[in-house]
Amino acid sequence: MIVLFDGAVQSWVNTLRNPNHWQPGCIAIDEQGRTWTAIAGNQGDGALMWLPNDPV
Helix, strand or coil, rough: EEEEECCEEEEEECCCHHHHCCCCCCCCCCCCCCEEEEECCCCCCEEEEEEEEECC
């Protein structure tokens, strides 16, 4: 899974966790093309949660 911010790759992770480690607005994409967006929070404290962009 890769994590992007403003279109630039920020990291490669094996599982999506710890939204507080990411700035709100980061987008994670897994190997199947599913996406999540880090939402709420702020730049200093990180995001509150990962919200799926695809239907569950």
